[in-house]
Amino acid sequence: MAQYVLLLRGGEFKQYSPQEMQKILEKYIAWADDLRRRSLHRGGEELNNDGRILRLEKGKIVDGPFTETKEAVGGFFMIEAKNYDEAVQISKGCPHFNYGGYIELREVIPH
Amino acid sequence: MAQFILLLKGINEQLPGYSPEELQKLFGKYDAWVENLRKRDKLRAAQRLKDGIGRVISAQNGRVVDGPFAETKETIGGYFVIECRDIEEAVTYAQSCPILLHGGSVELREITEGCRYS
Numbered sequence: 284m285a286q287y288v289l290l291l292r293g294g295e296f297k298q299y300s301p302q303e304m305q306k307i308l309e310k311y312i313a314w315a316d317d318l319r320r321r322s323l324h325r326g327g328e329e330l331n332n333d334g335r336i337l338r339l340e341k342g343k344i345v346d347g348p349f350t351e352t353k354e355a356v357g358g359f360f361m362i363e364a365k366n367y368d369e370a371v372q373i374s375k376g377c378p379h380f381n382y383g384g385y386i387e388l389r390e391v392i393p394h
Numbered sequence: 395m396a397q398f399i400l401l402l403k404g405i406n407e408q409l410p411g412y413s414p415e416e417l418q419k420l421f422g423k424y425d426a427w428v429e430n431l432r433k434r435d436k437l438r439a440a441q442r443l444k445d446g447i448g449r450v451i452s453a454q455n456g457r458v459v460d461g462p463f464a465e466t467k468e469t470i471g472g473y474f475v476i477e478c479r480d481i482e483e484a485v486t487y488a489q490s491c492p493i494l495l496h497g498g499s500v501e502l503r504e505i506t507e508g509c510r511y512s
Binding site for chain 1: 397399401441442443444447448449450451452453458460463470481485488489491494495497498499500501502503504505506509510511512
């Protein structure tokens with residue numbers, strides 16, 4: 284078995300009311316619960332929209348604001364799967380695709 | 395205390411031009427940086443992601459499809475989760491991350507408290 288990170292990118296939620304958002308959140312939670320039942324779930328977090336980008340510019344380390352884009356990572360899940368094909372199949376069930384988002388799926392290097 | 399994730403981007407930038415000795419020195423810097431985080435009890439998790447291979451899964455015309463993943467300068471090569479008082483303290487640790495010395499950058503993000511996916 285290998286571990287995979289699902290980076291949940293993009294997604295458009297501004298148009299939803301707090302009640303609708305609650306329902307959407309429950310869909311993600313139900314999906315995570317289903318992964319747990321199948322013993323595939325290894326972790327997951329949601330990220331706040333604010334942040335910083337740090338880089339070296341002209342020999343000095345600067346930190347600038349993080350700007351949310353269509354490619355921004357809004358959260359992630361960790362799963363266990365036999366191989367990429369299985370990880371892809373699992374990822375396809377994520378509710379993120381119903382809200383304009385997409386997933387970058389990456390294998391973890393075991394250490 | 396809050397948790398922050400450091401997404402390390404462009405991890406392979408400039409590395410192809412490094413000699414084995416230079417690489418060894420650089421890895422030593424990463425080890426020292428991680429050791430400092432551990433000593434101060436800041437480190438909560440860390441993982442490296444495989445380069446070059448990956449998938450992008452998206453919905454197209456109502457169908458979920460998967461395609462290849464292309465490595466760019468913005469590709470996430472690994473991440474660290476640290477615990478800090480606030481983002482200002484987290485910035486001080488991110489600033490000393492060795493990836494900044496070889497052409498990479500760090501995206502620093504706060505983890506939403508009380509998330510039920512974890």
